Amino acid sequence: MAQHYYTVSWDQLHRDSKALAWRLIGMRPFAGIVAITRGGLIPAAIVAREMECRLIETVSIVTYDEEERGAPRVTKPPAAAGDGEGFLIVDDLVDTGATARVVRGLLPRAHFATVYAKPAGKTMVDTFITEVSQDTWILFPWDTEPQFIAPLARSGAA
Numbered sequence: 001m002a003q004h005y006y007t008v009s010w011d012q013l014h015r016d017s018k019a020l021a022w023r024l025i026g027m028r029p030f031a032g033i034v035a036i037t038r039g040g041l042i043p044a045a046i047v048a049r050e051m052e053c054r055l056i057e058t059v060s061i062v063t064y065d066e067e068e069r070g071a072p073r074v075t076k077p078p079a080a081a082g083d084g085e086g087f088l089i090v091d092d093l094v095d096t097g098a099t100a101r102v103v104r105g106l107l108p109r110a111h112f113a114t115v116y117a118k119p120a121g122k123t124m125v126d127t128f129i130t131e132v133s134q135d136t137w138i139l140f141p142w143d144t145e146p147q148f149i150a151p152l153a154r155s156g157a158a
C-alpha cells in the first residue's frame with residue numbers, strides 16, 4: 001500500500017499534459033502517437049491536440065488491478081506503428097517501468113513520454129514532466145470524485 005497519495009485534478013492533468021506537449025513540440029515532427037490504454041488515452045488526446053497530430057494508435061496493456069501489480073499483459077498490440085520509428089508513445093505515468101519495458105520491446109524506435117514518473121521507472125522514458133516519490137500513489141481524476149468532509153471542529157481537532 002502506498003505511503004502517500006498525490007491527487008491530480010482535471011485542470012492539473014490538462015496543464016501537465018500541455019507542459020509535456022511543450023517539451024515535445026520542438027523535438028521532431030511525429031508521424032503519429034501511440035497511446036498506452038487506458039491511462040495514456042487522455043494525456044495522448046491533449047498532446048495530439050497541441051501538436052496537431054491526427055494519427056493515434058493504441059497499445060492495450062494491463063499491469064495493475066487497482067494498487068496490486070501483476071505481470072504486464074498485452075491485450076492489443078499496436079497495429080500500424082512498425083518498429084516505432086517516427087512515433088511518439090504516451091502514457092500517464094511510469095512507476096516500476098514494467099509496462100514501459102514491454103512497450104519499448106514492441107516499438108523500440110519510438111520516443112517514449114509520460115506525464116508523471118517515479119524514480120524506479122524514469123530511466124525507461126525519454127521525456128516526462130513531474131516526478132513523485134516511489135511510495136506515492138497518483139490518483140487520477142477518473143479514479144476519484146469530490147465528497148463531503150466533516151468540519152474540523154467536529155473531527156476532534158478543536
Ligand SMILES: O=P(O)(O)OC[C@H]1O[C@H](OP(=O)(O)OP(=O)(O)O)[C@H](O)[C@@H]1O
Nearest residue numbers: 038039062063064094095096097098099
Ligand atoms: O511502470 P509500471 O509499474 O508498469 O506502471 C505504470 C502503468 O500502470 C498503469 O496502468 P494499469 O496497468 O493500471 O492499466 P490502466 O492504464 O488501464 O489503468 C499506468 O497507466 C501505467 O500504464
Ligand SMILES: Nc1nc2[nH]cnc2c(=O)[nH]1
Nearest residue numbers: 064095136137138139140
Ligand atoms: N493510478 C495509478 N496507477 C498506477 N499504476 C502504477 N502506479 C500507479 C499510480 O501511482 N497511480
Ligand SMILES: [Mg+2]
Nearest residue numbers: 037038039040
Ligand atoms: Mg496504464
